[in-house]
Amino acid sequence: MSGDDARRKPSLLRSFMRITAVEPVRLRERGVDAENPEHLDLLLVRVHTDEGIVGVGEVDSMPSVIESIIDAPALHSVGSGLRALLVGQDASDIDGLWQAMYRGSLWYGRRGAALHAISAVDVALWDIRGQATGRPVYELLGGLRTDGIRAYASLTMPDTVTEVVEAVERSREAGFGAVKLGWGPLGRDPDLDVELVAAARKAAGGEADLMLDMGKSWTDARDAVGWVRRLEQYQPYWIEEPLMPDDYAGYEYLAARVDVPLAAGEEESTIWDFERVLGRSGIDIVQPDVARVGGLTQAVQVMALARERGRRVVPHVWSTGISRVATAHLLAATHGAELLEYWPVRSVLDQTVVRDPLELEDGFVRVPPTPGLGIVLDEERLAHVRVR
Numbered sequence: 001m002s003g004d005d006a007r008r009k010p011s012l013l014r015s016f017m018r019i020t021a022v023e024p025v026r027l028r029e030r031g032v033d034a035e036n037p038e039h040l041d042l043l044l045v046r047v048h049t050d051e052g053i054v055g056v057g058e059v060d061s062m063p064s065v066i067e068s069i070i071d072a073p074a075l076h077s078v079g080s081g082l083r084a085l086l087v088g089q090d091a092s093d094i095d096g097l098w099q100a101m102y103r104g105s106l107w108y109g110r111r112g113a114a115l116h117a118i119s120a121v122d123v124a125l126w127d128i129r130g131q132a133t134g135r136p137v138y139e140l141l142g143g144l145r146t147d148g149i150r151a152y153a154s155l156t157m158p159d160t161v162t163e164v165v166e167a168v169e170r171s172r173e174a175g176f177g178a179v180k181l182g183w184g185p186l187g188r189d190p191d192l193d194v195e196l197v198a199a200a201r202k203a204a205g206g207e208a209d210l211m212l213d214m215g216k217s218w219t220d221a222r223d224a225v226g227w228v229r230r231l232e233q234y235q236p237y238w239i240e241e242p243l244m245p246d247d248y249a250g251y252e253y254l255a256a257r258v259d260v261p262l263a264a265g266e267e268e269s270t271i272w273d274f275e276r277v278l279g280r281s282g283i284d285i286v287q288p289d290v291a292r293v294g295g296l297t298q299a300v301q302v303m304a305l306a307r308e309r310g311r312r313v314v315p316h317v318w319s320t321g322i323s324r325v326a327t328a329h330l331l332a333a334t335h336g337a338e339l340l341e342y343w344p345v346r347s348v349l350d351q352t353v354v355r356d357p358l359e360l361e362d363g364f365v366r367v368p369p370t371p372g373l374g375i376v377l378d379e380e381r382l383a384h385v386r387v388r
């Protein structure tokens with residue numbers, strides 16, 4: 001067969017789309033405390049291809065660490081920076097590239113920051129696949145299985161009863177049927193917790209779901225039992241991260257002694273971590289974060305595993321609208337998707353970067369039917385807050 005004939009022959013193989021650049025985009029709000037910039041920095045990762053398609057992902061991690069993981073040179077087969085592994089490869093081969101990144105970062109990685117960096121690249125690759133095929137990411141993940149996803153307002157627990165009432169009422173007025181209050185003063189004083197949670201329940205009414213995120217405040221599960229028992233009278237929908245993530249025995253101990261479902265998993269990465277969480281801990285609701293677990297590629301597997309084990313999954317998501325929309329695509333393609341974490345107070349950076357955030361309608365969000373993630377970054381405003 002001549003070269004021309006070979007070119008004309010229809011091929012079942014997908015076309016090769018070469019990765020030309022992996023670009024960390026570091027953002028910082030103007031006028032923030034220069035002494036403590038990490039707190040407000042964000043890092044997006046853009047993956048460029050020779051077809052001009054650019055995918056975007058985001059990390060919820062330490063931006064400077066992730067930049068190093070992307071920029072590092074290739075030392076040997078299990079010790080390489082991500083860019084060195086990716087440039088020149090086929091962007092369409094998402095699974096192959098995931099394995100290459102995991103293996104290539106094994107020496108310093110396996111979990112933590114390396115997986116956070118892999119997560120951002122993975123989400124960008126799904127965005128590219130969607131744009132290249134003209135399909136929204138939820139279709140690539142199995143198709144739309146829900147019309148709208150119920151969102152919950154995720155808020156920091158205020159310090160006073162008055163502020164708690166205001167925060168819950170504001171969320172209810174905005175249409176949320178579920179509100180989570182977390183961190184802040186929770187876990188320091190049982191009487192204060194009871195006072196704040198009682199006020200939250202009263203403001204929420206009997207209908208709304210109320211979740212509490214203890215922010216890993218207890219180090220000993222035995223201390224947590226009586227405390228959680230007192231909070232149960234206000235019908236929390238779940239209690240999140242009462243203990244440190246590795247305290248599986250503590251979770252088991254606590255779960256056996258309280259009725260409220262326990263939620264955790266935002267710090268875990270890969271299906272192998274969730275095998276352990278689902279196997280041992282007594283955690284009822286697992287919370288993989290797309291920007292930490294290893295991207296959509298791993299999140300899909302965690303969702304399937306949890307379903308197989310009869311547990312619930314409510315992904316964790318923070319940071320900007322990029323991760324939120326990636327999580328919404330994941331949930332839209334999932335049977336029995338329960339809730340999307342939604343931060344009603346958008347940061348300046350989030351508002352600057354994402355032009356069309358997911359809008360809330362009566363407490364539900366709808367995922368964009370446009371190709372890829374369906375996100376358009378505002379390049380002009382991005383340039384204004386970009387520090388790299």
Ligand code: MG
Nearest residue numbers: 213240241266
């Ligand atoms: Mg949390």
